[in-house]
Amino acid sequence: MTGALGRLRRLTPALVLVLVGLAVWQWYVTASAVRPQVLPSPLRVLTEGWAFRAQIWANALPTLQVTAVGFAVSLAVGWAIAVAVDFSPWLRRALTPLLVASQTLPIIAIAPLLIIWFGFGLAPKVVVIALVTFFPIAVGLIEGFGRTDRQATNLLRSMGASRWAQFRYVRLPGAMPSFFTALRIGITYAVTGAIFAEYVGASAGLGIFMNLQKNSFRTDLVLAAVLVTALISVSLYGLTFLVQRLVAPWSRRG
Amino acid sequence: MTGALGRLRRLTPALVLVLVGLAVWQWYVTASAVRPQVLPSPLRVLTEGWAFRAQIWANALPTLQVTAVGFAVSLAVGWAIAVAVDFSPWLRRALTPLLVASQTLPIIAIAPLLIIWFGFGLAPKVVVIALVTFFPIAVGLIEGFGRTDRQATNLLRSMGASRWAQFRYVRLPGAMPSFFTALRIGITYAVTGAIFAEYVGASAGLGIFMNLQKNSFRTDLVLAAVLVTALISVSLYGLTFLVQRLVAPWSRRG
Amino acid sequence: MAELKGAEHKLVIEGLRKAFGPLPVLDGVDFDVAPGEFVALVGPSGCGKSTLFDVVAGLEPPDAGRVLVDGADATGRVDPFAYMPQRDLLFPWRTVLDNTTLGLEVAGVPRKAARARAGELFEPFGLAGFEKARPGELSGGMRQRAALLRTVVQDRAVLLLDEPFGALDALTRIDMQLWLEGVRAGFGWTVLLITHDIREAVFLADRVLVLGPRPTSVRHETVVDLPRPRDVSMITQPRFAELEAEVLGQVGRGRAAGADSEH
Amino acid sequence: MAELKGAEHKLVIEGLRKAFGPLPVLDGVDFDVAPGEFVALVGPSGCGKSTLFDVVAGLEPPDAGRVLVDGADATGRVDPFAYMPQRDLLFPWRTVLDNTTLGLEVAGVPRKAARARAGELFEPFGLAGFEKARPGELSGGMRQRAALLRTVVQDRAVLLLDEPFGALDALTRIDMQLWLEGVRAGFGWTVLLITHDIREAVFLADRVLVLGPRPTSVRHETVVDLPRPRDVSMITQPRFAELEAEVLGQVGRGRAAGADSEH
Amino acid sequence: AAPGGGSAAASPSTVRIALDWTPNTNHTGLYVAQQEGWFAEAGLDVQILPYNQTSPDTLVSSGAAEFGVSFQNSFTFSKAAGADITSVMAVLQHWGSAIAVRADRADITSPADLDGKVYGGFGDPGEEPKMRAVIRNAGGRGEFSTVSLGTSAYEALYAGEVDFTEPFVAWEGIEAELRGEPLRTFAYADYGFPDAYGVVLIGNSPWLAAHPEQAAAFVRAAQRGYQLAADDPARAAQLLEEANPGAFSEPELVERSQAMLSERYLRDASGRVGTQTLEQWSGYSGFLVDAGVLTGPDGAPVTTRPDFSTWFTTQYLAQP
Numbered sequence A, B: 001m002t003g004a005l006g007r008l009r010r011l012t013p014a015l016v017l018v019l020v021g022l023a024v025w026q027w028y029v030t031a032s033a034v035r036p037q038v039l040p041s042p043l044r045v046l047t048e049g050w051a052f053r054a055q056i057w058a059n060a061l062p063t064l065q066v067t068a069v070g071f072a073v074s075l076a077v078g079w080a081i082a083v084a085v086d087f088s089p090w091l092r093r094a095l096t097p098l099l100v101a102s103q104t105l106p107i108i109a110i111a112p113l114l115i116i117w118f119g120f121g122l123a124p125k126v127v128v129i130a131l132v133t134f135f136p137i138a139v140g141l142i143e144g145f146g147r148t149d150r151q152a153t154n155l156l157r158s159m160g161a162s163r164w165a166q167f168r169y170v171r172l173p174g175a176m177p178s179f180f181t182a183l184r185i186g187i188t189y190a191v192t193g194a195i196f197a198e199y200v201g202a203s204a205g206l207g208i209f210m211n212l213q214k215n216s217f218r219t220d221l222v223l224a225a226v227l228v229t230a231l232i233s234v235s236l237y238g239l240t241f242l243v244q245r246l247v248a249p250w251s252r253r254g
Numbered sequence C, D: 001m002a003e004l005k006g007a008e009h010k011l012v013i014e015g016l017r018k019a020f021g022p023l024p025v026l027d028g029v030d031f032d033v034a035p036g037e038f039v040a041l042v043g044p045s046g047c048g049k050s051t052l053f054d055v056v057a058g059l060e061p062p063d064a065g066r067v068l069v070d071g072a073d074a075t076g077r078v079d080p081f082a083y084m085p086q087r088d089l090l091f092p093w094r095t096v097l098d099n100t101t102l103g104l105e106v107a108g109v110p111r112k113a114a115r116a117r118a119g120e121l122f123e124p125f126g127l128a129g130f131e132k133a134r135p136g137e138l139s140g141g142m143r144q145r146a147a148l149l150r151t152v153v154q155d156r157a158v159l160l161l162d163e164p165f166g167a168l169d170a171l172t173r174i175d176m177q178l179w180l181e182g183v184r185a186g187f188g189w190t191v192l193l194i195t196h197d198i199r200e201a202v203f204l205a206d207r208v209l210v211l212g213p214r215p216t217s218v219r220h221e222t223v224v225d226l227p228r229p230r231d232v233s234m235i236t237q238p239r240f241a242e243l244e245a246e247v248l249g250q251v252g253r254g255r256a257a258g259a260d261s262e263h
Numbered sequence E: 001a002a003p004g005g006g007s008a009a010a011s012p013s014t015v016r017i018a019l020d021w022t023p024n025t026n027h028t029g030l031y032v033a034q035q036e037g038w039f040a041e042a043g044l045d046v047q048i049l050p051y052n053q054t055s056p057d058t059l060v061s062s063g064a065a066e067f068g069v070s071f072q073n074s075f076t077f078s079k080a081a082g083a084d085i086t087s088v089m090a091v092l093q094h095w096g097s098a099i100a101v102r103a104d105r106a107d108i109t110s111p112a113d114l115d116g117k118v119y120g121g122f123g124d125p126g127e128e129p130k131m132r133a134v135i136r137n138a139g140g141r142g143e144f145s146t147v148s149l150g151t152s153a154y155e156a157l158y159a160g161e162v163d164f165t166e167p168f169v170a171w172e173g174i175e176a177e178l179r180g181e182p183l184r185t186f187a188y189a190d191y192g193f194p195d196a197y198g199v200v201l202i203g204n205s206p207w208l209a210a211h212p213e214q215a216a217a218f219v220r221a222a223q224r225g226y227q228l229a230a231d232d233p234a235r236a237a238q239l240l241e242e243a244n245p246g247a248f249s250e251p252e253l254v255e256r257s258q259a260m261l262s263e264r265y266l267r268d269a270s271g272r273v274g275t276q277t278l279e280q281w282s283g284y285s286g287f288l289v290d291a292g293v294l295t296g297p298d299g300a301p302v303t304t305r306p307d308f309s310t311w312f313t314t315q316y317l318a319q320p
């Protein structure tokens, strides 16, 4: 099952399911004569999406860029918080409720503030993406660090390891499985976060494109953009497995 | 450090940080004379929120109800998927990309479909909350199941345990730490999800209240509702620790 | 012929081979065990003893060869065996008592009955008072005793014990050995025991098989012709010392011959 | 007086007490160790030996009593000790070689130098060829040897070894014992060794301390007056058998007296 | 065709109406009719659906609601795309929105000054052609950049992040005055741009055809409600607030908005409420066709003007 062929065969089940789903959808749309504004057929989504490929592509690029920058910031913030919290029980108790609270801010409510504070360059979008995605990463890391075996920590202490060395040699690698779980959750939200961020204020991007097409009652093009979003997200998700294989090969089961 | 006093003292750091933050905010608003529509002072948020407490409470109840139902559905779906995927590698490969893709649906784009399919009752809101929160739960569980020690599985197999018994006696309890991490992430999104769902269509709820007040330019009342949301979320988050203590006491470090 | 041979034996191991990737571990292991017999396996560290048990217990498929139980092919079957792995593998989410009842619960014994059955053994195993403790609160030797308890309480036809007494002090060990020696006959268990303690092997077993270094096979067989039931006084008998010396000599020979493959 | 006493001793253990919740484990443990001395500790399973090491190594605070090193209070200090815990605790995210260099890396030795130093020991420890393997690919005995390697390569003044040879076969064990006996003198290590093998205790140690059942304290001390360096032939000498019998008798006495507290 | 997708109303007398926004003064007539019992008198059980993210055009077209509150602007797009809806009554006779800049922007005294400036938009496909046309009509080149901001546009305007946007004069405009930061507005019609109905009531065409009596009863009751709003804005505002307890925390905003609508928007030139003309429909909707921004049901651009007289009807209004 190695090589490109093996990998392709592993994808068969997903493809089968998708194709069955699409067939049912196509059949339903044809049979029920539902209006394309309400539910366009998959074929129509594909052909119209293809016809508008230049425009979709032009809007996908800024979204990808914003996603990359935002998720990088999110990773940095998530790690910084998790490490800080791991080192200081005081900070842990101080920050945990605030982290949770940060997730409850309806972005719609704070969007005007973001615009006023950060303008509508990259900054407010990066803030939104970071806000949406840093939380699973921070929580995953914090709990990963916390799950370290006491006896393992003791072994390190017996070697005279400083708090930092204990962290580096045991807590950090021990948290990798948790981290990658969290990374997968976080990265999945990143692209949606970017699209949401574009509602806050942007001149281009898949979010802007969707909004415009929605207001033009072009549900087919909205769904085409959704499709592109999904493809990007699934690719990024797949990428995490690759990264995990490179960074922490021992953390995957055989 | 036991008892109510001890627990209160554990919260001191968070309270200190919050109070400092509020003081800075209050000072800034007073000093800069920023318009309350842009940024009301914390005092104003509190006093106005208190003045409107009856209304906020009346709107918090439906939100809580929707959150509870939605999150229950989300838990059921997350568990069902994770267990199914754990038992069938075929399903794992078929569903994983779809799960990820499901997270990339911008709800704004599918909201029209939800309303048309499910009407204006509880259903579309439950769907939105479940869509927003089942994913971390499913992923957390799937990875938790997958992290089971091979030798532990072997021990069970040597006892003649069926696939199901292996699951019940080893994979399931072994996944509890992962599950609770995921639960914490999921439940944090549940309330925000409910508020978001109310934008899709509702007649009452904190989301509706925020939207109304926003359209009446009452940023202070919007923030008062945000505050209530945050309190609910933090309480639910705290609750997960209690549940974990009851259900899986061994999974917390000492 | 194998079928014939199988009929008079509880267990027949035929030409088992197994490699992990490029590393050959089992190199054609053959032996057989009579019903109710106690066979000890000794061999150098890393030679493949635990791997052999994994294959016999049906947990790892062999690359070649087969396992017969009561004359029928049982390769890959788990039900005739109660297996005590080298790592104790007590689960942190169960109390010590519930860890020991695991095999019974899996076999469908009602929880209450299972607890009663396992609970009776806590006293002879020196674990009384720790029924409700978590595994993390036990000492190394106590963990090992709990793991052994979990294994024997399953009451299977064949016990596979991988260094069950490794972490026990001399006297606790003798206690446990005597306990095993005492109940085994009564239940008619057939026992395979991996040990590093040659004295233990001779004291408990009807036969001691010496395995060679990796890739391993059976190098030598010593029949222990001491009367049963055994008791501690036998250890001082000259015949005991003779047998011990014979086994030790065989282990040494096997090791010297295979020293190259270890390095 | 303690200070005076401490000055002539490498290590002084004074009245250590420790309880886990309601369970008293250490009940006033007192002994001292001369520089370069090899002391073996034997005692029933679950009596508190590992707990004693945890306290001495500075990992668990004692409820009472103190630990002196070179005459100075070292209670809670970790730096004089290299500790090999009972569980091997090899980390799955490091290769076997990198597991063994862990202590050196923590101490700031550059990675390359650390690898070279640990790598030299793979041959005498019978681990050559497994430098790049993951711990999961090792047998139980190989894991234990890797853990011992990780401990001794740290080159600390006092070694605390908790059953370092428990999972080794007789001959590999003798090899490792001889290796330890050989290098120890050269490095001037002071060694405390927990073991269940009384023969091993007598063979390696200058003194054997017998601990009583839980809550434990030192019950008896046997001075091993065999000449050094030791070699395998000594095991057959009558003095060796005498010493072995003395320790065994003391272990038995201690255990019988404390049997009630175990149950 | 039967109304697709959504569940049909329980009985012909049950009428559901979808809102475009949270309840506000554009909806007053509906709430007045409801509060005064005029719907009930007409034998109708009217449910005002909670505001949601779904466009009323889509809801009405799919049959999930019988009526909806929409705009001539969005109606044009959805109708062109094949929505099966008909405009049954104009609520605002003119554009409800206007170009707005901060009153303290001395550098912008005419839309012609907006060249090179930043527009805070709403992701509406008609807004850019409209702005371009107005600026050109005022003598400018019609070159500006757009940032899609949604409702954040107003905050961005006050903060100076954008230079102009398009608020509802009778809502955001009044709010700006109330908060002491007035806006300067430029009405599109003042620059020769076609006028349009700011707010319209729309109905599901098949339902209208099948239920002419209920349709007429509903529209007349609504028309009567808006008539009261035009005649007695204070009482109408009060009824609106009573119908939505807790929805309005700024009573002054509601009252002033209602007064402004009554004075300038609800009545046509002859003083009537609810009327629609082919001229006004062909004006703006025709402009959008000519601008080439509409697409048909098949996804192809609409290039020829449809028969706009089929888009609306006045047949359900009370006879003068």
Ligand SMILES: Nc1ncnc2c1ncn2[C@@H]1O[C@H](COP(=O)(O)OP(=O)(O)OP(=O)(O)O)[C@@H](O)[C@H]1O
Pocket (backbone or CB within 6 Å): C136, C137, C138, C139, C140, C141, C142, C167, C169, D020, D023, D025, D044, D045, D046, D047, D048, D049, D050, D051, D052, D086, D214
């Ligand atoms: N973390 C802990 N919490 C509670 N009880 C503990 C803990 N650690 C050890 N104990 C208890 O302390 C006692 C002594 O344990 P310890 O591990 O020191 O024994 P030991 O002498 O090393 O035994 P063995 O030879 O079997 O390893 C045991 O009864 C054990 O249950």
Ligand SMILES: Nc1ncnc2c1ncn2[C@@H]1O[C@H](COP(=O)(O)OP(=O)(O)OP(=O)(O)O)[C@@H](O)[C@H]1O
Pocket (backbone or CB within 6 Å): C020, C023, C025, C044, C045, C046, C047, C048, C049, C050, C051, C052, C086, C214, D136, D137, D138, D139, D140, D141, D142, D167, D169
């Ligand atoms: N899962 C595995 N993957 C790769 N190699 C393995 C695996 N399990 C065991 N081995 C290798 O197989 C050989 C035999 O291992 P095994 O555990 O059977 O030895 P053993 O005889 O039980 O040794 P010990 O007495 O030390 O427990 C070792 O060299 C080990 O490295």
Ligand SMILES: [Mg+2]
Pocket (backbone or CB within 6 Å): C049, C050, C051, C086, C162, D139, D140, D141
């Ligand atoms: Mg083994």
Ligand SMILES: [Mg+2]
Pocket (backbone or CB within 6 Å): C139, C140, C141, D049, D050, D051, D086, D162
């Ligand atoms: Mg111990």
